[in-house]
Amino acid sequence: MRTIDLATTPLRELNEALHRQKDGANEDNWEVLNPRGSHAVAVGVDAPINLDVKGSVGYYCGGMNKKATITVHGSAGPGVAENMMSGKVTIKGDASQYAGATGRGGLLVIEGNASSRCGISMKGIDIVVKGNIGHMSAFMAQSGHLVVLGDAGDALGDSIYEAKLFVRGKVKSLGADCIEKEMRPEHHEELAKLLESAGFKDVKTNEFKRYGSARKLYNFNIDNADAY
Amino acid sequence: MSYHNPPTTPRKSWTFDDYTLSEIRRAAQTGIYDIRGGGAKRRVPHFDDLLFLGASISRYPLEGYREKCSTSVTLGTRFAKKPIELKIPITIAGMSFGALSAAAKEALGRGASIAGTSTTTGDGGMTPEERGQSKTLVYQYLPSRYGMNPDDLRKADAIEVVVGQGAKPGGGGMLLGQKISDRVAEMRNLPKGIDQRSACRHPDWTGPDDLEIKILELREITEWEKPIYVKVGGTRPYYDTALAVKAGADVVVLDGMQGGTAATQEVFIEHVGLPTLACIRPAVQALQDLGMHRKVQLIVSGGIRSGADCAKALALGADAVSIGIAALAALGDNDPSLEKEYNKLNTTAGSYDDWHEGKDPAGITTQDPGLQKRLDPVKAGRRLANYLKVMTLEIQTVARAAGHNNIHNLEPEDLCALTLEAAAMARVPLAGTSWIPGITGTGGL
Numbered sequence: 237m238r239t240i241d242l243a244t245t246p247l248r249e250l251n252e253a254l255h256r257q258k259d260g261a262n263e264d265n266w267e268v269l270n271p272r273g274s275h276a277v278a279v280g281v282d283a284p285i286n287l288d289v290k291g292s293v294g295y296y297c298g299g300m301n302k303k304a305t306i307t308v309h310g311s312a313g314p315g316v317a318e319n320m321m322s323g324k325v326t327i328k329g330d331a332s333q334y335a336g337a338t339g340r341g342g343l344l345v346i347e348g349n350a351s352s353r354c355g356i357s358m359k360g361i362d363i364v365v366k367g368n369i370g371h372m373s374a375f376m377a378q379s380g381h382l383v384v385l386g387d388a389g390d391a392l393g394d395s396i397y398e399a400k401l402f403v404r405g406k407v408k409s410l411g412a413d414c415i416e417k418e419m420r421p422e423h424h425e426e427l428a429k430l431l432e433s434a435g436f437k438d439v440k441t442n443e444f445k446r447y448g449s450a451r452k453l454y455n456f457n458i459d460n461a462d463a464y
Numbered sequence: 465m466s467y468h469n470p471p472t473t474p475r476k477s478w479t480f481d482d483y484t485l486s487e488i489r490r491a492a493q494t495g496i497y498d499i500r501g502g503g504a505k506r507r508v509p510h511f512d513d514l515l516f517l518g519a520s521i522s523r524y525p526l527e528g529y530r531e532k533c534s535t536s537v538t539l540g541t542r543f544a545k546k547p548i549e550l551k552i553p554i555t556i557a558g559m560s561f562g563a564l565s566a567a568a569k570e571a572l573g574r575g576a577s578i579a580g581t582s583t584t585t586g587d588g589g590m591t592p593e594e595r596g597q598s599k600t601l602v603y604q605y606l607p608s609r610y611g612m613n614p615d616d617l618r619k620a621d622a623i624e625v626v627v628g629q630g631a632k633p634g635g636g637g638m639l640l641g642q643k644i645s646d647r648v649a650e651m652r653n654l655p656k657g658i659d660q661r662s663a664c665r666h667p668d669w670t671g672p673d674d675l676e677i678k679i680l681e682l683r684e685i686t687e688w689e690k691p692i693y694v695k696v697g698g699t700r701p702y703y704d705t706a707l708a709v710k711a712g713a714d715v716v717v718l719d720g721m722q723g724g725t726a727a728t729q730e731v732f733i734e735h736v737g738l739p740t741l742a743c744i745r746p747a748v749q750a751l752q753d754l755g756m757h758r759k760v761q762l763i764v765s766g767g768i769r770s771g772a773d774c775a776k777a778l779a780l781g782a783d784a785v786s787i788g789i790a791a792l793a794a795l796g797d798n799d800p801s802l803e804k805e806y807n808k809l810n811t812t813a814g815s816y817d818d819w820h821e822g823k824d825p826a827g828i829t830t831q832d833p834g835l836q837k838r839l840d841p842v843k844a845g846r847r848l849a850n851y852l853k854v855m856t857l858e859i860q861t862v863a864r865a866a867g868h869n870n871i872h873n874l875e876p877e878d879l880c881a882l883t884l885e886a887a888a889m890a891r892v893p894l895a896g897t898s899w900i901p902g903i904t905g906t907g908g909l
Contacts, residue, residue, distance in 0.1 A: 255687065295669075296677065318668045334667060338667055340653070359653040360653060
């Protein structure tokens with residue numbers, strides 16, 4: 237276990253040390269103490285390490301992560317795991333705006349609530365939120381999955397492309413071109429796997445509804461202009 | 465006796481001219497706003513409205529081919545561990561793979577590398593062709609984040625955070641379905657054949673305070689090695705420049721309304737944003753007020769066509785310029801040799817701007833496999849290199865004539881303006897007077 241205390245070590249040294257970790261020659265387990273809301277903690281990591289952050293972080297924690305398993309034992313500021321490529325990022329507390337924005341792969345688990353624009357422009361990432369998510373979540377979501385065990389705010393999935401959304405609770409409103417879709421057996425299977433990966437047991441997939449694109453806005457049509 | 469009015473010559477309305485009426489008919493017929501590529505086509509005050517004074521008794525010139533006049537520029541000296549060194553002060557602006565063919569991107573890389581300058585990715589990620597042929601490559605960080613990944617970020621020589629562009633400040637991108645080939649679709653992670661909208665705002669930050677943190681993240685991911693540019697469209701150049709500096713930019717890229725786009729609404733291109741000439745002095749003023757002029761470099765783009773334009777931008781305080789439409793013309797875009805094919809598209813060489821349709825006879829703004837083959841990236845790259853070298857010689861010619869042994873020593877005092885508007889915007893005297901409208905009052909007349 238390697239421990240880095242951000243109360244005494246500059247952020248630059250932490251990220252530099254993490255970037256030195258490569259496949260096969262890793263110090264497997266890392267611990268970051270006293271993050272105290274620091275921004276850009278553990279960004280651009282590209283190695284299969286385990287990293288525990290003992291406290292809350294600011295913006296962009298785990299940004300562009302590849303392969304690493306990062307757990308924040310606190311809450312996360314805006315843009316947690318933005319553009320993540322692979323690996324797993326878990327937030328034990330709540331996450332602020334834009335969680336998992338533009339993520340291209342990997343799994344983001346938020347054990348508390350997520351704020352507005354969760355999964356905005358997601359491009360392949362899987363996001364599982366135990367609590368609620370805020371308005372405009374999955375805006376322009378391209379691909380990947382967003383699973384919400386709680387409720388979703390206004391305009392869920394506005395201008396969505398091919399991402400799949402599963403919500404157990406209430407959806408305040410759906411955004412442009414986002415509709416409820418049938419939960420077929422393959423969707424139950426997909427959802428069960430996502431819940432299992434996220435570590436949420438005893439959750440019934442038949443309590444969820446699926447949402448996705450009506451695909452009516454994929455090519456411009458003047459008679460759809462009022463949808464915007 | 466009956467009285468007959470003598471006939472008058474039929475007169476068309478200045479307000480409802482032929483173009484305006486054709487646009488009304490087009491809108492009525494199609495039900496969609498006009499989309500096109502390129503930049504503003506309207507006449508706006510521009511570098512043509514400025515002249516260099518040249519040397520005289522009060523200043524002596526340098527000998528044309530004998531006395532050196534250096535042209536190199538270093539970008540990113542503020543924070544980056546590895547600033548960019550360019551041999552010439554003319555860079556190639558961001559243009560996407562998707563909007564342009566892979567061969568065109570390769571040609572831009574080849575031409576820029578021969579001439580000793582950089583090229584820039586666009587809203588579609590980095591292609592191996594482009595990286596491979598570009599000695600110095602600037603990677604754009606755009607709201608859409610199409611193709612964004614940390615590996616390409618680290619392969620780049622600089623990162624350009626795009627906030628806006630001159631053709632459509634406040635607008636996002638648009639790549640219509642007909643240009644979404646399998647490869648373009650894969651790079652952008654979207655279905656083939658659909659209209660792809662690029663967002664107008666970044667998905668994970670808003671405002672200058674957030675931008676500062678975003679820049680921190682990008683620097684941390686890339687070990688603080690790479691210069692970070694911030695590109696803005698010409699709207700409020702004083703404040704945008706000041707805020708970009710505050711957010712930690714190494715370089716500010718300022719794009720006026722004549723700057724091109726691959727595709728956007730005509731109403732945006734012609735009616736939103738400032739002319740390039742109007743942008744430069746406020747931006748330079750912001751840098752000077754912050755004590756950052758020449759420490760944070762300023763790149764100006766939008767309608768740069770010649771060494772004279774570049775020299776004038778430098779004299780007004782820019783450190784470099786960027787070209788897009790001119791670079792495409794050098795590759796062969798809108799060439800009169802293709803006139804018959806342009807006619808088939810109901811246009812004419814020099815006017816073709818329906819780049820979004822993907823039917824470019826020159827094989828540049830297309831993803832059509834047959835049309836793409838028309839562009840030989842080696843030959844086209846050579847043409848671009850030639851053009852860049854000519855521009856550089858022109859800048860040196862003007863600089864020597866003004867008595868400078870370094871093109872960056874060009875200054876506003878080397879210029880005068882032909883019109884009141886240009887004098888006011890460029891803050892240089894009206895030709896033959898010492899009057900700078902808004903600065904000197906009328907006392908100098």
